[in-house]
Amino acid sequence: MSLLEAQGIVAGYGAAEQILKGAGLRVEPGEIVTIIGPNGAGKSTLLKVVAGLVPMAEGRLVLDGRDVSSADAIGRARAGLAFMPQERNVFGAMTVAENLDVSGFLEPKAAKARAEAIYARYPVLAAKRRALARTLSGGQRQILGLAMALMTEPKILLLDEPSAGLSPKAADELFAAIVDLNRSGLAVLMVEQHALEALAISTRGYLLVAGRNAAEGRGPDLAEDPEIRRLFLGGA
Amino acid sequence: MMSAFAQAVLNGIMNGALLAVPAVGFTMIFAVLRYPNFAIAAYISTGALAGWVANTWLGVGALPALVVAFAAAGLVGVAVEEAALARLRPSGALTVAIASIAANLVVENMLRFGFGNDLRGYDLPLRPDFRIAGLRIGPQAVETFLLAAVVMAVLFLFLRFARLGRAMRAVADNPDLARLKGISPRRVAMVAVFLGAGLAGGGGVLLGLDTAIDPLTGYRVLLSVFAAAVLGGLGSIPGAVVGALSIGLAEEVAMLAIPATYRSAIGFAAILLILTFRPRGLLGERAV
Ligand SMILES: Nc1ncnc2c1ncn2[C@@H]1O[C@H](COP(=O)(O)OP(=O)(O)OP(=O)(O)O)[C@@H](O)[C@H]1O
Ligand SMILES: [Mg+2]
Numbered sequence: 001m002s003l004l005e006a007q008g009i010v011a012g013y014g015a016a017e018q019i020l021k022g023a024g025l026r027v028e029p030g031e032i033v034t035i036i037g038p039n040g041a042g043k044s045t046l047l048k049v050v051a052g053l054v055p056m057a058e059g060r061l062v063l064d065g066r067d068v069s070s071a072d073a074i075g076r077a078r079a080g081l082a083f084m085p086q087e088r089n090v091f092g093a094m095t096v097a098e099n100l101d102v103s104g105f106l107e108p109k110a111a112k113a114r115a116e117a118i119y120a121r122y123p124v125l126a127a128k129r130r131a132l133a134r135t136l137s138g139g140q141r142q143i144l145g146l147a148m149a150l151m152t153e154p155k156i157l158l159l160d161e162p163s164a165g166l167s168p169k170a171a172d173e174l175f176a177a178i179v180d181l182n183r184s185g186l187a188v189l190m191v192e193q194h195a196l197e198a199l200a201i202s203t204r205g206y207l208l209v210a211g212r213n214a215a216e217g218r219g220p221d222l223a224e225d226p227e228i229r230r231l232f233l234g235g236a
Numbered sequence: 237m238m239s240a241f242a243q244a245v246l247n248g249i250m251n252g253a254l255l256a257v258p259a260v261g262f263t264m265i266f267a268v269l270r271y272p273n274f275a276i277a278a279y280i281s282t283g284a285l286a287g288w289v290a291n292t293w294l295g296v297g298a299l300p301a302l303v304v305a306f307a308a309a310g311l312v313g314v315a316v317e318e319a320a321l322a323r324l325r326p327s328g329a330l331t332v333a334i335a336s337i338a339a340n341l342v343v344e345n346m347l348r349f350g351f352g353n354d355l356r357g358y359d360l361p362l363r364p365d366f367r368i369a370g371l372r373i374g375p376q377a378v379e380t381f382l383l384a385a386v387v388m389a390v391l392f393l394f395l396r397f398a399r400l401g402r403a404m405r406a407v408a409d410n411p412d413l414a415r416l417k418g419i420s421p422r423r424v425a426m427v428a429v430f431l432g433a434g435l436a437g438g439g440g441v442l443l444g445l446d447t448a449i450d451p452l453t454g455y456r457v458l459l460s461v462f463a464a465a466v467l468g469g470l471g472s473i474p475g476a477v478v479g480a481l482s483i484g485l486a487e488e489v490a491m492l493a494i495p496a497t498y499r500s501a502i503g504f505a506a507i508l509l510i511l512t513f514r515p516r517g518l519l520g521e522r523a524v
Binding site: 051052053072073074077078082083085088089090091092093094098101102103105106108148151152 | 399402403405406408409410412413414415416417418419420
């Protein structure tokens, strides 16, 4: 049984034309799945729909055997889904410690121990406990966003362009952190602009174009696909 | 002359502390719900009168009267929000702001219907002023100042350390991200309205300890309260405190030079100046 299964998702913003026109995907336990696609394809929208931030007009969403199509974002968080958005993914006016604490809102009793485990895992956050999140560097902020998503001990982690705006070194570190989390059993569904690097560490990948699935395959296979290499390496 | 100035500064600080309580209430509602709630004037009056009832009918002192006023104004605020304002929020901040002016008139007139237009005073022991270094200080003013300081301190501790207080700051910062963490912006909004209106009501009691009150008490200070919040940066709670102290000081010091009838010009001038030169306010994070 799939951990996450989204079928026939149709969604958009208000009265305008639908952005997603029947997209779908699945994530098996223990997988890293990457969604790639051109700008404006609807990748972020798809993650927002799955997380419950954007309502879907049509489609079905099953999480760990439960139909969560009609659950809101809070219900889906409770059901084991965590999402790190592409932008504004930390509470800028709060300290690192407060960001972690408030991210453990659903299980306040466990929050302290989880935050300590996170500090042990990411010493850079431990050193910045009292710093306001908006004063962190790009790389630190992405790590904080990731750590905040872990505060609910999710079954599946959704990441929207976690490496955006990072230096190559910081991006590598972040990918290493993601692989590391995945090794400890966490399923990951991410959108990445650094498509080839992301596919290289992914079990499987989807190509999304204009709100529809355009291709699907094993991560390394997609990374070798000439068509995809042309799309993402500009003709190389 | 020097001592008149020092006296004005002292009075200004007292005046500012008194304005800070409702100004923080106003800015708190703005921070979480993103609209200026002008019905805060009626909540101030509600609190002033509820505190008066507790004080003169039940014979309780200033602190219990403050608690009663907080609860009464908070509940009225939540009722107005539920009955009228909440459903208008999808239409935008301007719509809700205008509706809040209408709600203000409704609540104000209900108060006039219930209490009449007479000025009322709290039943307080008369204590002579004392003098320190040539400055005249009323014991009641000191008590009022301390009450305002305690209310502020409790609020700051709540926002910094309480689970709900932190959730409230999270929603003010980023409602979508808060939802992803399992925090309901809707519920937090209700808590913010209760606390914001409650603070306004508490401010009403502080006004009542200082001067006579009536159903228009809140309306008379609305401009100063609004100016304090704008000056500090709408949505910034420390900003509202700084703004209130500045407005309070400016109002008292200006009285040395201009007639008392122009007192409200200070608030206007402050709003115009800040919007012209620093629209985010003194401590505001984001542009309004
Ligand atoms: N909040 C919004 N309101 C209205 N339209 C939106 C909103 N967010 C995105 N869109 C539109 O939806 C379309 C898809 O946007 P989306 O962010 O999902 O694309 P994306 O594939 O993530 O692109 P990118 O690679 O640039 O992040 C775009 O045309 C965008 O303009
Ligand atoms: Mg995107």
